[in-house]
Amino acid sequence: MAAQDEDVASIEHPLLEPDFLERRLYQLKLAGTAANHHTLVCLPTGLGKTTVSLLVTARRLEEVGGKSLMLAPTKPLVQQHADFYREALQIPDEEIVVFTGDVSPDDRAATWESATVVMATPQVIENDLVGSRISLADVTHVTFDECHRATGDYAYNYIAERYHADAKRPLVTGMSASPGGDEEAILEVCENLGIDEVEVMTEEDADVDEFTHDTEVEWERIDLPDEVLEIRDALHEVITERLEKLKELGVASSTQPDQSQKDLNRMRAELQTLINNDQSEGFEGMSIHAEVMKLRQAVTLVETQSVEALRRYFERQRNQARTSGASKASQRMVSDPRVREAMRKAESFDEIHPKYRKARVLLAETLGLEGGERVIVFTESRDTAEALTDFLSDSFDTKRFVGQGDREGSDGMTQKQQQAVLDEFRAGEFEVLVSTSVAEEGLDVPEVDLVLFYEPVPTAIRSIQRKGRTGRQTEGRVVVLMAEDTRDEAYFWISRRRETEMESELRELKGLAPEIAEELDDSQQSLTDFEGAGEGGVKVDGNDEHTDAVGDSSSGSEGVAAGPGLQAFGERNSETGSDQDTGDEADEIETHEPHADGDTVAVVADQREMDANIARDLSRREEYEISLETLDVGDYVLSDRVVVERKSVADFVDSLVGGDRSVFEQVGAMARHYSRPIVVIEGEGLYEQRDVHPNAVRGALSSLAVDFGASVLRTDDEDDTTELLAVIAGREQETADREVSVHGEKGTKTLREQQEYVVSSIAEIGPVTARSLLEEFGTVEAVMIATEDELQEADGVGTVTAERIREVIGSDYTG
Numbered sequence: 182m183a184a185q186d187e188d189v190a191s192i193e194h195p196l197l198e199p200d201f202l203e204r205r206l207y208q209l210k211l212a213g214t215a216a217n218h219h220t221l222v223c224l225p226t227g228l229g230k231t232t233v234s235l236l237v238t239a240r241r242l243e244e245v246g247g248k249s250l251m252l253a254p255t256k257p258l259v260q261q262h263a264d265f266y267r268e269a270l271q272i273p274d275e276e277i278v279v280f281t282g283d284v285s286p287d288d289r290a291a292t293w294e295s296a297t298v299v300m301a302t303p304q305v306i307e308n309d310l311v312g313s314r315i316s317l318a319d320v321t322h323v324t325f326d327e328c329h330r331a332t333g334d335y336a337y338n339y340i341a342e343r344y345h346a347d348a349k350r351p352l353v354t355g356m357s358a359s360p361g362g363d364e365e366a367i368l369e370v371c372e373n374l375g376i377d378e379v380e381v382m383t384e385e386d387a388d389v390d391e392f393t394h395d396t397e398v399e400w401e402r403i404d405l406p407d408e409v410l411e412i413r414d415a416l417h418e419v420i421t422e423r424l425e426k427l428k429e430l431g432v433a434s435s436t437q438p439d440q441s442q443k444d445l446n447r448m449r450a451e452l453q454t455l456i457n458n459d460q461s462e463g464f465e466g467m468s469i470h471a472e473v474m475k476l477r478q479a480v481t482l483v484e485t486q487s488v489e490a491l492r493r494y495f496e497r498q499r500n501q502a503r504t505s506g507a508s509k510a511s512q513r514m515v516s517d518p519r520v521r522e523a524m525r526k527a528e529s530f531d532e533i534h535p536k537y538r539k540a541r542v543l544l545a546e547t548l549g550l551e552g553g554e555r556v557i558v559f560t561e562s563r564d565t566a567e568a569l570t571d572f573l574s575d576s577f578d579t580k581r582f583v584g585q586g587d588r589e590g591s592d593g594m595t596q597k598q599q600q601a602v603l604d605e606f607r608a609g610e611f612e613v614l615v616s617t618s619v620a621e622e623g624l625d626v627p628e629v630d631l632v633l634f635y636e637p638v639p640t641a642i643r644s645i646q647r648k649g650r651t652g653r654q655t656e657g658r659v660v661v662l663m664a665e666d667t668r669d670e671a672y673f674w675i676s677r678r679r680e681t682e683m684e685s686e687l688r689e690l691k692g693l694a695p696e697i698a699e700e701l702d703d704s705q706q707s708l709t710d711f712e713g714a715g716e717g718g719v720k721v722d723g724n725d726e727h728t729d730a731v732g733d734s735s736s737g738s739e740g741v742a743a744g745p746g747l748q749a750f751g752e753r754n755s756e757t758g759s760d761q762d763t764g765d766e767a768d769e770i771e772t773h774e775p776h777a778d779g780d781t782v783a784v785v786a787d788q789r790e791m792d793a794n795i796a797r798d799l800s801r802r803e804e805y806e807i808s809l810e811t812l813d814v815g816d817y818v819l820s821d822r823v824v825v826e827r828k829s830v831a832d833f834v835d836s837l838v839g840g841d842r843s844v845f846e847q848v849g850a851m852a853r854h855y856s857r858p859i860v861v862i863e864g865e866g867l868y869e870q871r872d873v874h875p876n877a878v879r880g881a882l883s884s885l886a887v888d889f890g891a892s893v894l895r896t897d898d899e900d901d902t903t904e905l906l907a908v909i910a911g912r913e914q915e916t917a918d919r920e921v922s923v924h925g926e927k928g929t930k931t932l933r934e935q936q937e938y939v940v941s942s943i944a945e946i947g948p949v950t951a952r953s954l955l956e957e958f959g960t961v962e963a964v965m966i967a968t969e970d971e972l973q974e975a976d977g978v979g980t981v982t983a984e985r986i987r988e989v990i991g992s993d994y995t996g
Contacts, residue, residue: 196239196271202232207388211380212236218378219353221328221371223360225382228389230356231262234324235269237354242272242297245350247321249298252337254327256281256302256596257603262326263300272297280305283596286809290314303336308791310343311800312809317347328355331373332366339797341374351375399660401543403535405484405667408526412483412491415523419514420476423469430455430466438480439668445474459869471510479523482562484667485636487534488527490564495524536635536662537572543633543660544577548612553630555606558615560635563593569635570615578611584618634661637673781806782910783921785818790827798903805907810923814850815858817906820913821922824855827902830864834873837881844881848889854924856938858891859909863902867895936961944985953977965990 190204211222211233224230238249251266253259263279270277278292280301289305293315309315317323323344331337345351355374360367371379382389405413417438424440427433432451435444449470455463475498482491495515502511514520540558547553558573560566563583570581582602583594594602606614663669785808786796795817800807815824826847828836836844844860851858868875885891896902913919939961941951957975958964964972972983 194239196243198269201269207382208233214378214380215354216240219376220378220380221355221376223381225358234354238322241322245321247319249322250320251300251324252303254330257599259300259302266298307336307339308809311796311807313806317344318349320348321350322352325355325374327357328370329357329360331370338373345375401539401660401662403662403664405664408530409483412523412526413480415519416476416480419517419519420473423473426469427466430462457866468509472514475514484664485669486562486565488530489568490562492527493564547631555629556613556631557629558633563617566615566617573613577613579613580611582614582616632659636669637661782914784910785810785921785923787812787816790816794899795903814854818921818923819910820919822855823857823913824851825859825861827861830867833862848885848891852889860885860891860893861896861902863896940964944989950977
């Protein structure tokens with residue numbers, strides 16, 4: 182976005198580097214609304230959504246103060262935003278900080294206090310909020326990048342909820358090129374983020390049009406060779422046979438190999454019902470269903486990717502089938518004669534796949550005949566990305582770009598490696614980037630001459646993201662390779678339909694309700710929000726442009742300051758100054774800032790329990806303070822004597838029959854540190870899991886209670902578990918006046934407690950008898966030297982108990 186020459190108008194502001202940001206009318210309009218309301222900004226990829234957020238951030242920091250938080254879903258994207266903000270803002274670099282999982286929690290907590298702008302992945306901010314390491318009270322602007330992710334249990338939702346509850350003067354900006362496929366999805370994102378305004382710009386808008394160029398999508402149909410079709414047909418034959426078995430079980434209505442994913446999901450749900458009803462057919466059917474899914478993946482690879490990708494997949498399946506814990510589905514698939522024949526044909530196929538051949542031709546045309554400089558090739562499969570990179574490297578300077586995860590036979594890339602590849606691509610050090618979906622969202626990949634889809638993608642969001650990589654400043658080209666009569670064609674038409682629906686929904690969004698339409702119209706009547714000078718002027722490159730517009734005098738939500746003119750960019754009003762005081766009431770807003778010791782009920786949760794919602798739900802309660810740590814034993818520490826191991830019903834049964842660490846080992850470790858270990862078993866169907874006899878489960882429960890002294894409690898679901906933990910923690914800390922210790926009772930017992938502990942351990946007489954003996958004899962030493970007759974003088978100690986005590990104390994240690 183940097184101004185490229187002296188004739189290009191730029192935006193001036195006290196916090197912006199001079200002559201850095203090119204003046205674009207549509208960005209100023211979007212930022213004008215976003216400065217006054219919690220706003221969803223919808224703008225095509227590559228047209229500067231980040232700049233809109235930057236303008237709002239600069240205005241808030243200058244006029245309101247506090248700090249700004251920008252969230253992005255991936256580490257590379259977070260780093261990219263940080264680099265841009267450091268270039269654009271006149272704020273010391275050390276005050277613009279990056280929070281990812283690579284930064285320790287303690288360092289994040291310390292850095293948060295001194296930071297002015299924080300760039301972060303949502304997971305770390307969520308963890309820090311749940312763990313009470315940071316407070317959002319003084320955050321005056323939060324940006325949710327790629328905000329279409331704000332659905333389900335994604336971390337954006339929790340952060341937004343806490344932000345609106347905790348911040349004294351909140352302002353939310355959501356950014357996406359593709360916020361949802363329909364009206365319901367878009368409104369869900371707005372509701373989850375607390376957004377009440379939607380600003381939409383499309384490439385058809387006059388203000389945007391001058392910065393974009395038409396991108397024609399070309400369809401290249403590919404005929405698959407007979408050998409590839411033979412492999413596919415052999416796999417289809419096996420799928421059909423397996424579906425016939427599922428039909429016999431009453432869960433499949435058709436045996437056609439090209440079943441929809443919706444039908445396959447329905448079959449799985451019906452099989453799960455059979456399992457829950459303790460019907461053995463459910464287990465058999467689930468194994469067959471798993472094999473069908475593996476076979477369908479093989480078909481997808483051979484139809485839409487390449488034979489090489491299929492070979493790699495088969496090799497992984499063979500290796501998995503040889504392991505000791507291999508599933509029956511894997512073993513059955515690789516041993517089927519027809520699958521083995523398909524494997525053999527794949528191994529012997531030595532022709533160039535037609536998609537490879539076409540890709541090479543298209544790259545030669547673009548980079549050679551047309552004098553292009555850069556090409557991006559997108560593919561769904563990491564195997565294809567690697568094989569295609571090897572193939573294209575013979576003719577072009579090519580590098581791959583894949584995610585950080587790894588699996589057998591396919592290495593991922595570290596964040597540092599990803600950044601190095603992108604830097605080299607931007608610098609023109611190589612021509613072709615072959616990428617999986619990791620480069621789709623928001624990454625600042627440079628302008629390219631060709632975007633090649635190795636296969637269509639079935640979602641509008643991802644298709645729009647990919648096409649945004651070309652056609653930004655010069656005419657671009659997008660080509661989609663489609664294998665004839667395969668899943669490629671189905672995905673292509675699904676994608677086209679969804680894109681059309683999304684574009685229609687975005688256009689119609691302005692008219693969803695009269696009040697929204699009116700607010701949108703009002704917000705676009707003026708540019709004074711970002712350009713108004715003290716006397717109604719706009720300062721652009723030193724020249725005054727005058728406007729009759731006035732700022733929006735309404736406030737879209739509590740905490741968003743709005744006035745007769747924001748004067749954020751251009752000359753400031755020397756009479757009003759930059760701080761707009763909204764009154765003392767802002768200081769009275771109740772927040773979730775960490776409370777003083779003793780005011781709250783403390784719960785220590787294991788970091789790994791963040792997969793559940795329990796810690797989040799407890800952190801929403803003002804009287805509870807949650808700490809996240811990596812616990813040596815248990816999942817939740819509720820006092821110095823109570824530790825809880827939480828198991829789902831399935832996990833509990835799994836821990837009985839295998840796993841790295843059995844439930845008995847876990848509870849044994851808990852009992853060594855805490856006197857009140859608790860096992861919470863969550864869910865239904867405890868006696869209906871796998872092929873474990875109910876008496877085996879009952880035996881395990883008995884052993885936990887009798888042999889380990891653990892309380893075994895049952896709960897219905899996560900909500901029930903949350904309430905149970907809240908009650909236990911409150912009872913321990915408020916009623917029993919106990920403290921929380923992640924190290925257990927050791928080192929935290931009073932002298933009296935330690936004396937009772939020592940005596941109670943003798944012959945397992947327990948705490949009641951121990952107190953009786955100490956009251957009778959006065960010291961631990963006196964108890965130890967007392968005779969049997971003397972011991973019986975204490976209340977509750979009879980002949981048998983006295984004999985056992987003396988036997989333990991007086992017997993020789995045999996080692």
